[in-house]
Amino acid sequence: xxxxxxxxxxxxxxxxxxxxxxxxxxxxxxxxAIESTGATVLVALDGESALTLTEQLTPDxxxxxxxxxxxxxxxxxxxxxxxxxxxxxxxxFMTGLSETEHIVRGLEVGGVxxxxxxxxxxxxxxxxxxxxxxxxxxAAAHSALDATGRFLLSVTPxxxxxxxxxxxxRLLRQIxxxxxxxxxxxxxxxxxxxxxAAEGGADSVTHIWSIGERKVELAYLGQVQAGERxxxxxxxxxxxxxxxxxxHFALTGRExxxxxxxxRGKSNKDISTVLGISPRTVNKHLEQIFxxxxxxxxxxxxxxxxxxxxxxxxxxxx
Numbered sequence: 410x411x412x413x414x415x416x417x418x419x420x421x422x423x424x425x426x427x428x429x430x431x432x433x434x435x436x437x438x439x440x441x442a443i444e445s446t447g448a449t450v451l452v453a454l455d456g457e458s459a460l461t462l463t464e465q466l467t468p469d470x471x472x473x474x475x476x477x478x479x480x481x482x483x484x485x486x487x488x489x490x491x492x493x494x495x496x497x498x499x500x501x502f503m504t505g506l507s508e509t510e511h512i513v514r515g516l517e518v519g520g521v522x523x524x525x526x527x528x529x530x531x532x533x534x535x536x537x538x539x540x541x542x543x544x545x546x547x548a549a550a551h552s553a554l555d556a557t558g559r560f561l562l563s564v565t566p567x568x569x570x571x572x573x574x575x576x577x578x579r580l581l582r583q584i585x586x587x588x589x590x591x592x593x594x595x596x597x598x599x600x601x602x603x604x605x606a607a608e609g610g611a612d613s614v615t616h617i618w619s620i621g622e623r624k625v626e627l628a629y630l631g632q633v634q635a636g637e638r639x640x641x642x643x644x645x646x647x648x649x650x651x652x653x654x655x656x657h658f659a660l661t662g663r664e665x666x667x668x669x670x671x672x673r674g675k676s677n678k679d680i681s682t683v684l685g686i687s688p689r690t691v692n693k694h695l696e697q698i699f700x701x702x703x704x705x706x707x708x709x710x711x712x713x714x715x716x717x718x719x720x721x722x723x724x725x726x727x
Contacts, residue, residue, distance in 0.1 A: 416418060422635065423448055423449045424449065424469045424470070425449045425466070425467075425470075426443050426448050426449070426450050426468060426469065426471075426472065426537065427450075427451045427452075427453065427462065427469045427470070427471045427472070428440065428450060428451070428452050428453070428471075428475045429452075429453045429455070429456065429459045429474055429482070429485065430452075430472075430477070430503065431454050431455055431477045431478060432458055432474075433454075434450070434570060435474075435503075435528075435659060436452045436454075438528075439528070439533075440452060442530045442533065442534065443534070443537070446534060451468065455477050455478060455480065456477060456481065456485030457469070457479055457480055457481065459473070459485055460480075460485065460488060460489070463489065463492070463495055467498065468498060469498070469541055470498065470499050470500075470501070470537060470540055470630050471489070471498055471499070471500045471501070472498050472501050472543055473485060473486060473501070473502055473503065473520075474503050474504060475502045475503070475504035475506055475515060476505070476506065478558065482502060483514055483518050484518075485514060486502075486519050486520055487519065488517045489519070490518065496571075496572065498544070499521045499522070499540040499541070499543070499544050499573065500519060500520045500705070501520065501524060501540065502515040502520045502522070502524065503526060503542060504523075504524075504525065505525065509722075516636075521540055522536055522540060524536065529612065531698075559641070560574065560576045560577045560580055560641055560642045561573065561577055561630075561638070561639060561641055562574070562577045562639075562640050562642060563637050563638065563639050564637075564640065565637065566604065566607075566616040566638065567594070568594045568595035568599065568605070568663045569593070569594050569654070570593050570594075570595075577642050580625060580642055581625070596618070598721070599616060599618060602629075603625065603629060605628035607629065607632065607638060614628060614629045615627065615629075615679070616628075616629075617679060617682050617683045618686075619683070623666035625642050625643060627640050627641070628640065628642075628643070650669050650718060651666050652665070653663045653717075653718065653721045654714065654717065654718070657717055657721060658701055658717070660698065660700060660701060661697075663684070663686075663694060664694050664697055664698050664701075666684055666693045667680055667684070667691055667695065668699060668702075668710060668714055670684075670708055671695070671698075671707055671711050672711045672715050674711070677691045677692060695707070698710060
């Protein structure tokens with residue numbers, strides 16, 4: 410009896426590597442080396458061909474010559490990274506240019522690595538394996554985060570958006586319509602705060618981003634990998650709770666706002682940023698709040714506030 414044929418679905422998926430180089434000899438050499446690992450190789454002789462080819466498919470990794478006629482490698486990479494289905498694909502540059510400025514430029518336009526010609530096969534294949542593995546792990550993590558509905562985003566140290574969950578994108582667009590553009594970049598004040606938070610020198614691991622009356626809170630969660638920092642974004646919509654606290658404790662509207670942010674663990678500096686008042690004014694409001702609540706410090710005021718909000722919320726649903 411003949412042995413059953415293996416089901417097609419059981420065959421492991423072959424990685425697709427796109428090699429972009431204007432030298433036919435280099436393309437032949439790289440194709441032979443990469444196909445020996447079991448991967449599928451696609452080739453393009455210039456940047457225009459690579460951009461056209463990637464309209465039809467998404468490679469798992471791209472090997473890109475930095476110096477080519479027409480659209481150069483750096484510009485090709487920059488354009489590839491503006492395309493949604495290619496933004497996550499690792500790009501490794503190959504070039505005879507070894508000066509620091511060229512390496513930095515390659516990384517700035519979205520490359521993850523840099524190989525100097527002449528290419529050493531063992532080194533090339535090792536780097537391809539590492540970046541394919543990292544890309545798969547990153548894609549799996551992003552898919553899992555998307556499924557959980559988290560409001561998370563990843564940015565470069567320079568504030569450029571690397572990826573985000575759909576929920577975070579929608580929230581960012583509410584405060585900044587430019588967030589839908591490929592060149593979107595966080596403001597300088599947030600980049601500076603993020604750098605301090607990454608080094609442990611920030612006053613707080615959260616930051617309020619205000620544009621007019623619209624506000625979101627960014628929380629620094631750490632570094633995912635080199636050059637990728639993870640942030641959580643939360644919409645600031647305290648009005649309902651402010652009204653409840655104002656009525657419950659017989660506070661002014663501003664006092665209720667200050668009290669709510671105290672309960673959320675914010676410093677006077679954060680509260681002054683959120684409300685657009687000076688830290689000194691925040692202190693004056695706190696004096697009045699402590700007197701009205703009959704407490705002596707922030708911790709007691711926060712505890713009393715949280716307890717009151719829980720009771721008020723429970724009363725609405727009883």
